Amino acid sequence: MSQNEHEHDADVGGALDSWTGSSTEIHDLRSPATSPVVSSPSLAKLLHPTNQSPPPPHVHRKRKRPSEPQPPPLDQSSLLTAYTCPICFSSPTNATLTPCGHIMCGPCLFAAVKAGLQRHATMMIGEGQPLCPVCRAPIPGWDGRGGGVIGLKVRAIISA
Structure with a gap:
């Protein structure tokens, strides 16, 4: 070396x-x-024991888990302002829930689905299917008037 x-x-x-x-x-x-x-x-x-005495019995002790920090209490009003529509990036107006679990503005959802259906019709690829604008999952029951989606009521909790 x-x-x-x-x-x-x-x-x-x-x-x-x-x-x-x-x-x-x-x-x-x-x-x-x-x-x-x-x-x-x-x-x-372990590999080369010097004496052959039996190992001491194991004492089973419950391990203490490290104390997990508790998250601070959440202010409900801050939750409402923290969420943004994935289409317009604003706080959702007339928040709407799709079957796939996405929440967005009602007007944004309706405009996006309508644009998708029009694009499909323009390309003449057969009958268009309403799709979620976020993940492209089908929206069964869509009728263009709120069918197939759930309108959400936003409730603010005010505490004194």
Whole structure:
């Protein structure tokens, strides 16, 4: 092994020591082993026990879970202003829920579905099917007047 290789191995060993918090031996695999193959003392005890006494019985202790931080209580009015329509990026007006679970403005949804149906008719690709403008899932029961979707009532909770 050259001087540079020894310095590199020492650097790697030092980095491993600082990372793991224990000493680490580095073995050169290019030359015959001159030091013990097992470098971990605990592993050496497992592989080569010095005395054959039975292991001590395990005491089963319940581990304490680290206390999970509780999220701060949410202000309901902040939830209403935090959500935005995925089409116009504003707070939803006449919020509407699609069967696939997307919430958007009623006017945005109706305009997007109408545009999709018109595009389909213009291309003459057969009968168009109303699709969710976000994920393109079919909207069964769509009639252009609110069928197939659910209009949501936004309720603000005011507490004194």
